[in-house]
Amino acid sequence: MHKHISSLHNPAIKRLLQLQEKSRTRKKEGLFIIEGRREISLALKGGYSIKEIYFNPVLLSAEEVQKLPVSERTEIVEISSEVYEKIAYRGSTEGVIAVAEAKDLSLKNVQLKNDQPLILIAEAPEKPGNIGALLRTADAAAVDAVFIANPRTDMFNPNIIRSSVGCVFTNQIAIGSTTEIIAFLKERKIGIFGAALQASVPYDTIDFTQASAIVVGTEATGLSEEWLENTTQNIIIPMQGEIDSMNVSVAAGILIFEANRQRRR
Incomplete structure (x- = not known):
């Protein structure tokens, strides 16, 4: 009863x-x-x-x-x-x-199932709605893991669960500091591709079939210096409109699905 x-x-x-x-x-x-x-x-x-x-x-x-x-x-x-x-x-x-x-979402629990993983990383995302949208994109693209660097909110916030439509449970998620995540990637020889304007090349010129981490920052400030100093290559989505700003989850979607397209060849 x-x-x-x-x-x-x-x-x-x-x-x-x-x-x-x-x-x-x-x-x-x-x-x-x-x-x-x-x-x-x-x-x-x-x-x-x-x-x-x-x-x-x-x-x-x-x-x-x-x-x-x-x-x-x-x-x-x-x-x-x-x-x-x-x-x-x-x-x-x-x-x-x-x-x-709750689960322990630390990096030590991450299990990458292959040698050429595709990882989506978001640095310091603030809005639960953006985090939810990123998780839905990651689920749709079946990435190997999603890392949140320097999170501003806990991943079990009801707004994240709601806006991710439960994709907070379908993705392999880990949280850590930018320093910890960079060390994790370098140790495993995973290429770091940062969405940034500085010293960047168009995103579709990169070979994403290798072990790759795609890193996006906040819409307001972009990626921190620490990421920019450690990227293998910065990438840019060429814009043709009047403004050069794109929602972070939309940008992540474009980059992740280009990587997926290459991997399907």
Whole structure:
């Protein structure tokens, strides 16, 4: 039998809100929130452990909840519509929210399956929407890994999970400092191709069939000096319009799919 919560003042509900709103709480408890059936399914497929499931029977039946491939140890809690509306993060409601165990996203856990990996790196991305879009691009291109250098937010922020449509669980992700990531790449002789204006060549003149890391910076400031000093070659997307600015996730998509095109030959 599962529990039932109908009070907004229940400590479990207060804890859910803390996990949603506070990065500090997520880090301290090693837990985070996932909302939506597809996202929960992708997390399970990605090897994440689901500790608790909260569902609103008005939106999702108990039978549907039972179909989620969670372990027998997962606690299932029925919640009232009032409680669900309080903790649901997005408007398009699916009636189910999970508490999952965070993974250690350090570089030491990265497993590259081949000698010519394709890695997407984003330095200091700030906007969860951009990070989500980058993760969707990486998933679509089936890159070997996504590294976030000097992150400004934790990867289990609900906005990232939501904007990535669960691709935070489908990609191999690691976070680290710029220094750590450069050392990782050099140790494995992976070419570093930085999207930058300085001393750059058009992106489609590069041989991306070799082990390659494509690095993008923020739209405001671009890549830091440390990256620019360590790139194998800087690359540029020639622009033909009036402005020379392109959304970082769009630029990453163009570069990653050019690498993919070359690898399919």
